[in-house]
Amino acid sequence: MLSKGNSKYLRSLHQNKFRRKYGQFLAEGTVNVLDFISGPLKVIQLYATEKWLTEHEAKFSGIKSEVVSLKEMEKISALKNPSEVLAIVEKPNVTTPDISLINNYVLGLDNIKDPGNLGTIIRTADWFGIKDIVCSGETVDAFNPKVVQATMGSLARVRVHYTNLAAWLGNKPGDLKVFGAVLNGKDIRKAAKPGKGILLIGSEAHGISKTLYPFIDRPFRIPAAPGAGAESLNAAVATAIVCYEFCKTGS
Amino acid sequence: MLSKGNSKYLRSLHQNKFRRKYGQFLAEGTVNVLDFISGPLKVIQLYATEKWLTEHEAKFSGIKSEVVSLKEMEKISALKNPSEVLAIVEKPNVTTPDISLINNYVLGLDNIKDPGNLGTIIRTADWFGIKDIVCSGETVDAFNPKVVQATMGSLARVRVHYTNLAAWLGNKPGDLKVFGAVLNGKDIRKAAKPGKGILLIGSEAHGISKTLYPFIDRPFRIPAAPGAGAESLNAAVATAIVCYEFCKTGS
Numbered sequence: 091m092l093s094k095g096n097s098k099y100l101r102s103l104h105q106n107k108f109r110r111k112y113g114q115f116l117a118e119g120t121v122n123v124l125d126f127i128s129g130p131l132k133v134i135q136l137y138a139t140e141k142w143l144t145e146h147e148a149k150f151s152g153i154k155s156e157v158v159s160l161k162e163m164e165k166i167s168a169l170k171n172p173s174e175v176l177a178i179v180e181k182p183n184v185t186t187p188d189i190s191l192i193n194n195y196v197l198g199l200d201n202i203k204d205p206g207n208l209g210t211i212i213r214t215a216d217w218f219g220i221k222d223i224v225c226s227g228e229t230v231d232a233f234n235p236k237v238v239q240a241t242m243g244s245l246a247r248v249r250v251h252y253t254n255l256a257a258w259l260g261n262k263p264g265d266l267k268v269f270g271a272v273l274n275g276k277d278i279r280k281a282a283k284p285g286k287g288i289l290l291i292g293s294e295a296h297g298i299s300k301t302l303y304p305f306i307d308r309p310f311r312i313p314a315a316p317g318a319g320a321e322s323l324n325a326a327v328a329t330a331i332v333c334y335e336f337c338k339t340g341s
Numbered sequence: 342m343l344s345k346g347n348s349k350y351l352r353s354l355h356q357n358k359f360r361r362k363y364g365q366f367l368a369e370g371t372v373n374v375l376d377f378i379s380g381p382l383k384v385i386q387l388y389a390t391e392k393w394l395t396e397h398e399a400k401f402s403g404i405k406s407e408v409v410s411l412k413e414m415e416k417i418s419a420l421k422n423p424s425e426v427l428a429i430v431e432k433p434n435v436t437t438p439d440i441s442l443i444n445n446y447v448l449g450l451d452n453i454k455d456p457g458n459l460g461t462i463i464r465t466a467d468w469f470g471i472k473d474i475v476c477s478g479e480t481v482d483a484f485n486p487k488v489v490q491a492t493m494g495s496l497a498r499v500r501v502h503y504t505n506l507a508a509w510l511g512n513k514p515g516d517l518k519v520f521g522a523v524l525n526g527k528d529i530r531k532a533a534k535p536g537k538g539i540l541l542i543g544s545e546a547h548g549i550s551k552t553l554y555p556f557i558d559r560p561f562r563i564p565a566a567p568g569a570g571a572e573s574l575n576a577a578v579a580t581a582i583v584c585y586e587f588c589k590t591g592s
Contacts, residue, residue, distance in 0.1 A: 125570070206457065210575045217574055219566025240575075247570040313590040315470025319376075319498040323468055324461045324491075327581040330574070334582045339564040 092137070092162045100137070100166040103178070106231045113181045115233035117245075119173040124149060125243025126179050137166065138175035146175075168235030181233060186251040187222050189262045189288075195336055197223040198268070198290040200255060200298050202325055205230050209240020210326035216244035218333040223248060224288075226255045226299070259288070259305040267307040269336070270298050271328060275309030278335050282308070289332050294325045343388070343413045351388070351417040354429070357482045364432045366484035368496075370424040375400060376494025377430050388417065389426035397426075419486030432484060437502040438473050440513045440539075446587055448474040449519070449541040451506060451549050453576055456481050460491020461577035467495035469584040474499060475539075477506045477550075510539070510556040518558040520587070521549055522579060526560030529586050533559070540583050545576045 100116065102108035109115045114134060117126050120142070126133050127150050136143070136155040143155055163172045187196065197220055202208050208230050215223055223232075230237060232250035241248075259268060269281065270290040290306065292298030298306070312323060312331050323331075351367065353359040360366045365385060368377050371393070377384050378401050387394070387406040394406055414423045438447065448471055453459050459481050466474055474483075481488060483501035492499075510519060520532065521541040541557065543549035549557070563574060563582050574582075 121572075129570075210578060213571050213575060214578055216571040217565045217569050219569055242571065242573075244571050312585070314468045315588060315590045318468050318470055318590075320464050320467040320493065320495050321372075322493075323581070324464060324577070326575070327461060327465050327577060330578040330581055331585045334563070334585070337566060339566045339569075 092156070092158050092166070096156075097162075097166055100176070100178070104168040104235060106234065109181065109231070109233050114178050115181055115238065116168060116235050117177045117179050117238050118167060118169055118175070118235060119239060120146075120175060122238060122241070122243050123175045123177045125246045126177060127153065129243075129246030131182055131246055132180040134178040134180060136175060136177050137163070139163070142174040169239060182249065184249045184251055186224060186253045186258060189258055189266065192266055192288070193286050195220055195286060196288055197329065197333075198255060198259075198288045199223060199225045199229050200290065200302060201226055201228045201293040201296065202291070203228070203230055203293065204325070205234050205236035206240045207324065207326040208232060209237040209242075211329045212237070212241040212248050212250065213244040214326065214330045214333055216241075216248050218337040218339060220333060220337065221247075221249060222251065224251045224253060224255065224258060227252055256301050256305070259302065262288070262305070268305050269308045269310055270302070270306035271311065271332060272298060272306070272309045273311060275311040278310045278312050278332070281310045283336050283338070287336075289336055291325065291329050291332065294322055343407070343409050343417070348413075348417055351427070351429070355419045355486060357485065360432065360482070360484050365429050366432055366489065367419060367486050368428045368430050368489050369418060369420055369426070369486060370490060371397075371426060373489060373492070373494050374426050374428045376497045377428060378404065380494075380497030382433055382497055383431040385429040385431060387426060387428050388414070390414070393425040420490060433500065435500045435502055437475060437504045437509060440509060440517065443517055443539070444537050446471055446537060447539055448580065448584075449506060449510075449539045450474060450476045450480050451541065451553060452477055452479045452544040452547065453542070454479070454481055454544065455576070456485050456487035457491045458575065458577040459483060460488040462580045463488070463492045463499050463501065464495040465577065465581045465584055467492075467499050469588040469590060471584060471588065472498075472500060473502065475502045475504060475506065475509060478503055507552050507556070510553065513539070513556070519556050520559045520561055520583075521553070521557035522562065522583060523549060523557070523560045524562060526562040529561045529563050529583070532561045534587050534589070538587075540587060542576065542580050542583065545573055
């Protein structure tokens with residue numbers, strides 16, 4: 091049975107300030123947890139139903155585990171629909187990439203607030219081979235349980251950094267281009283794709299912050315159909331199209 | 342002040358069986374409501390705060406409105422974070438398009454369960470000029486308040502149909518191709534894009550149902566980066582890339 095102290099500690103990790111303080115976060119759901127177990131981050135402890143632990147026993151040898159009931163899971167889960175497993179994972183120690191050394195595509199996210207969108211973006215970046223995402227300080231925390239949930243395990247592979255984007259972009263070398271998604275940019279299909287650069291995406295409501303405009307070398311847009319009614323695309327959808335178009339995957 | 346009867350009626354529209362029975366649904370939030378007011382569907386009644394009604398007065402002449410407090414709004418809203426306005430809208434009378442007459446791209450959705458994903462798909466279809474979406478009976482109801490919320494007004498312009506997909510696809514003429522997103526299909530970038538066809542998308546977990554396989558003329562896939570870890574793309578993200586690739590928008 092879960093002790094009061096454990097339960098309190100687990101619930102504290104629903105909040106960013108405690109995730110920062112303790113350097114740990116929660117992952118929930120079978121896909122997520124198994125991806126963390128087989129990935130590079132350290133899984134500290136599992137809390138799961140007896141059934142789950144029995145079924146997946148072979149996959150987590152060496153990791154401490156504790157049986158919890160579904161009722162107890164409801165108390166410690168940060169999700170609306172708790173799953174059968176929850177893990178405490180060590181936050182990775184990431185350093186914002188040195189912009190002068192970048193030689194592939196890196197995503198820059200300015201002010202993405204919706205946890206589901208950020209999680210989906212991390213998952214999509216993983217699919218298209220993007221390893222680093224650099225976020226403005228206002229972007230939602232990647233270790234927020236709802237973000238972790240939406241990544242479907244990809245947070246075990248993609249590094250997410252938080253920094254002052256203007257200061258970071260200010261140090262970029264001349265041959266590294268910043269591609270910015272803006273309303274009146276060039277048709278994304280016709281933009282040059284040099285194989286490296288910063289792909290900068292802003293929020294749905296406000297776009298890229300004005301303070302970052304001076305750093306955009308190549309403004310682009312995703313054209314709508316003539317006469318289309320929608321005013322904008324969802325942030326995760328727009329980012330996915332950008333990743334698809336820039337990262338030429340496939341045979 | 343909201344009467345008990347009104348409040349009960351509004352809450353009944355959170356459920357599909359009552360939306361079907363009464364032929365009405367709820368739209369919430371300023372963007373959504375204003376898009377329905379200016380669109381082709383009939384807005385029956387508005388419930389909004391005094392502040393909202395005063396601010397937007399010029400936009401809804403002729404539509405009945407009732408002042409409600411934010412506290413009352415919490416009771417009738419289907420959303421976690423209620424907005425200042427909620428509208429009752431008449432469900433459109435749509436007939437599933439005759440497949441023998443299709444001469445553009447139509448989305449086919451098999452078993453999309455997540456309301457946020459369906460809403461985002463409707464919004465994306467609107468952006469790329471797709472007018473009709475034909476869904477399997479297991480797909481979440483497009484008039485579910487969470488779907489309506491995620492469409493950001495696009496449900497006022499995109500027609501969403503529910504039918505037995507196998508029976509519907511069974512009547513297709515030979516020159517209309519079904520493009521199906523499957524794991525081992527042809528690279529989507531290399532698929533022919535004839536300007537018309539059915540773009541068929543399955544669920545994230547299970548893909549397109551086996552019973553629909555015989556109808557797929559052109560299987561395709563969205564290639565991942567070599568060595569990518571993510572096992573799949575979010576359904577709305579995959580659909581967006583499909584719409585982007587097939588519907589050649591822009592100059």
